[in-house]
Amino acid sequence: MSFINYSSREINCKIVYYGPGLCGKTTNLQFIYKKTSPQQKGKLISLATETERTLFFDFLPIALGDMRGFKVRFHLYTVPGQVFYAASRKLILKGVDGVVFVADSQIERTDANIESLEDLRINLADQGYELERLPFTMQYNKRDLPNVVPVAELDSLLNPDKVPAFECVATSGRGVFETLKNIGKQVLMELKKHY
């Protein structure tokens, strides 16, 4: 649910990074935070456990610039990926405008990816959304590791609808901004349809 304020001339959109535990969602936000100029970003808020696993969410507001006199801002959230945080994940999806699914490319995380994607569908359906009708970008993360599933296989396992997909190494930043740009564009194009 985007928030359009005609008084302060702002448009705020909510983007959620989803995916299995340790796939690199928080790392995506950390990289974006690191590479964005101070005027463009707010604080990166991380509600995490002592071992740096996301407990509730990470939050990063970024300002993109002006569009027709309106300030465009994205509010980026990550969900906690660990299976037992299901209830929290559902809450964070409330009012989402676009979703990035961060898949962990490692062979041994294949099942975790599939389960998390299914979990995403169910949680969205609970809120009355359909993944197919939502701006959606796929990210294949950890491409730097030796034991990764080939992209073509990830495509057929996780991306039957062929939404835009990006290979990524979140720790070095490869593909991080490409992913963000893509989802941001999809969200704005979707808003355009409605207004």
Next chain:
Amino acid sequence: MSDFVMYEEEFRRVDEELRRLYQLANAKLVFLVDKNGQLIASAGDTHNIDTTALASLTAGNIAATGGIAKLLGQKEFSILFHEGDRDNIHISIVANKVILAVLFDQRSSLGIVRLRVKKSTGALTRILHEMDKKALGEKRGRAELSPFAEITDEDIDQLFK
């Protein structure tokens, strides 16, 4: 998609009501947030406070306790109160739609804040309802004013430079 659209006129009235509450409750800060964590308006001294983060965390707080309420088979906890050693915060839900938070210290009291929040909730509810009606009606009528009306791919690309 049920987007939240705020027009000039309603914004001014919300702003006015928040300022009234701020004064009458003797608060340090009063702010209104939508349930997804976007700040709508505030009154008081926000100089040393990151209101964007505050808004997101307040909504997260309401969402988490709402989740607890649901588990317990209850609608929602419509009021939350957190007591600190210096500042306290009173959080409540208005019109099932937005979150009103009042930050106060020993210069005020929970009793006063409660009373004033109750009064303001009525006023804010009326404004929000009118806003909803208006948003529905104007979605078509004011299309030419929409920032999206003639937006092009290039406009969007430009944002991501």
